[in-house]
Amino acid sequence: MQIKFLGTGGAFEPAYGNSAAIITFKQKTLLLDAGFTVYPKLMELGFWNQLDYILLTHLHNDHCGSLANILLHCFFYGNGKRPVILYQTETFRQQIVQFLNIQLKEVNLYVNFKPISEIDGLTYLDTINRHSAGFQTYSFILEEAGERLVYSGDLGDCTYLFHYLATLPQCPHYRVSRHFV
16 A cells, blocks of 8 residues: 655645545555645646546545546546546435536546445545534545555544544554644
């Protein structure tokens, strides 16, 4: 498992790029979040053509503002490639489709959707209300070969996440990425 941060800043810190990462997991490349600074960074680093899956922590623009551009680029410059967006719940999948419908006329032409259960060792934690009142957010837990990587976007109070992690069996190795905005 390997992580490369594409940005570590929040919505109003463009110098640091929006919080996002490329993770190599189970021999696949996952993009975690796609804020408005992520598309140019993917182009600059040449990662756009390596994307197998996209995961979103939530639908604020600094976490998904580049999503339509990334999908269009993959389709038009990647010979019709349609990245897979892994979704946590059917309701969240529908929210992603609604978000993309504003920018793309035929969402399913540019992207495939699959449930997060598609990848063994990848789970999510529902963190609704822990960033903005009434707003859906998620954290991700990736486990492979005795390592656990936790990724979360914009939690106001990480206590809930850390309490949950304390209930999991210990891993011989662990890495935790914390991003506070």
